[in-house]
Amino acid sequence: MIHNHPGVSRQGGSPPTFPLKLLRSFYSRPAVHVASDLLGKVLVRRLNGRNLAGTVVETEAYAGPHDLACHASKGRTRRTEVMFGPAGHAYIYMIYGLFFCLNVVTDHEDFASAVLIRAIEPLQNVDVMRKQRGNPARENDIASGPGKLCRALAIDKGLNGADLEGKILWFEDWQVPPPLISTSPRIGIDYAGEYRDKLWRFFIQGNPHVSRVKFNGRG
């Protein structure tokens, strides 16, 4: 896995050190590589003049139209349109009528693939995130799941297609040591035939903010 990828840049006006905003070249690679390399990066959501931020601790790769778990495997539709566009944009959809899921578009244009952001560890303006989640008692209930983190960061379909090089939603590299990564099959895609068992879920080993799978273990 590539941890010191060159696809980062200083933000204009920021000190000449860190953080480094991830650039489109970071996302313009196979989804599996982007998914593992996003662990340890920081997701930032600009909201009402504040930055809500958290460390990415769990992702899943949806590798392309051949991947039967990938929404794009059913063809180009209104919902999946942005996945067929250039990398480095947000693909956001509603699930179960209640929740939103945040993905980043990867690889090259017309090769529809993405990485689902499944969990983050709250880092900045945690109080705001907690409140938007209904004030859970434990910090690891704030954003330990794809629907939870969207609610904590006020991410909905209005941000579908957002440019991750823009000023609403982006990822940063804080140059922390590379995390210890574990893998597993992806969650909730038992229908995906030969792709069901691919080890395309990535998470930081032992991190308490990783989503709970069927209420056992934590990875």
Added chain:
DNA sequence: CTTGAGATGCCCT
């Protein structure tokens, strides 16, 4: 700690 069921609405056939 665990399990099971219900909520709820959009997308696509």
Added chain:
DNA sequence: GGGCATCTCAAGA
């Protein structure tokens, strides 16, 4: 009309 890349709550061990 069916299915869904989820979450919460109540209840049991």
